[in-house]
Amino acid sequence: MSDNQENTLSDAHDVGDLHQFGYVQSLRRTLGPYGSFAIAFSMISITTAIFFLLPSLFGTAGAAGVWLWIPCAAGVFLIVMVYAHLAARIPITGFAYQWNSRLINPHYGWFTGYTALLAFMAGTAATAVALATVFASDVWTSPTHGDIVLFAALAMVAAALINIISIRAVSAVNNTGVFFEITGSVGAAALLFFGAIFFFHHDAGFSILVSTQRTTGGSLWYGFVLAALLPMYCFIGWEGAADLAEETNDPRSVTPWAMIRANYVSVGASLFMIVGFLIAIPVGVPALLGQPKNPLVYIFQSHFGAVAAGILQVVVFLAIFSCVLANMVVATR
Secondary structure, eight states: OOHHHHHHHSOHHHHHHHHTTTOOOOSOOOBOHHHHHHHHHHHHOHHHHHHHHGGGGGGTTOGGGGGGHHHHHHHHHHHHHHHHHHHHHOOOSOHHHHHHHHHTOHHHHHHHHHHHHHHHHHHHHHHHHHHHHHHGGGTSSSOOHHHHHHHHHHHHHHHHHHHHHOHHHHHHHHHHHHHHIIIIIHHHHHHHHHHHHHTSOOSOSGGGGGOOOOSSOSOHHHHHHHHTHHHHHHTOOGGGGGGGGGGBSSHHHHHHHHHHHHHHHHHHHHHHHHHHHHTTOSSOHHHHHHSSSOHHHHHHHHHHHHHHHHHHHHHHHHHHHHHHHHHHHHHHO
16 A cells, blocks of 8 residues: 555554554544544443343342442443553554553464454344343334344344444444433433432332342342442443554544543443432332333333333434444454
């Protein structure tokens, strides 16, 4: 590739920076600060984790397990800072292989690279199944296992087609999904939070945040250990921004801050969402878990009606699909 061709793909400084690592610029650098943040935020996808896994909290530690968000977030943030440092030092796509190959040796890099690839592939499939689990009942009256698989497969095919078109198409869809996730899901939690304080009736309130009412027996301390898996699951994925370093303008400065911002925005927004939904539980935990709808959609519909709940479901769909798309994009890199 000639220098003129390279300069049409990327800033000359970024091209020269990449040459230092033995690579020729071949990918178009179209991601800016928001696009890089959006990839990291979609990979985390707090909406996916909360809407799909929050009911599990009542099977482990009860609603009091929400306090585990704080120590788990502190620990994850320390890891984010390490990754941010490496992203600034080695701004190359395929971070799991590239970083470890240079820090340790290529054999270990190969091992971690393929492990990360398998993780992203599994994450793509699992998120697609989560999407199908939440929304298949809107397509089929009584969705079967086959219906769930079909829904998940179609979601992955759609994500693959967008990925094949271009990184610009990925960024456009993903940026839209992130916008609606932040404004929609967090906005819904804000409505429930302030509504629970000032307006509508509910049986929960802030007292539920210290409740250890559970649907299962067993040791409470072990339940808290299991409950810690929920925030850990919720906070992973921010490293996806580093896997698109060669498609990011000025990745040495943009990528690290994208990961850091995605982490602290996700921590704050997810904690606020969970508290907002928990304190607004209308008629007790048994009724919440015993009805057929998604528990969070049920809470919102109980207070704001079916139309508002339908709008929330659209927001949730866009957020989870963006997570499927981001996982697939990172896996292909």
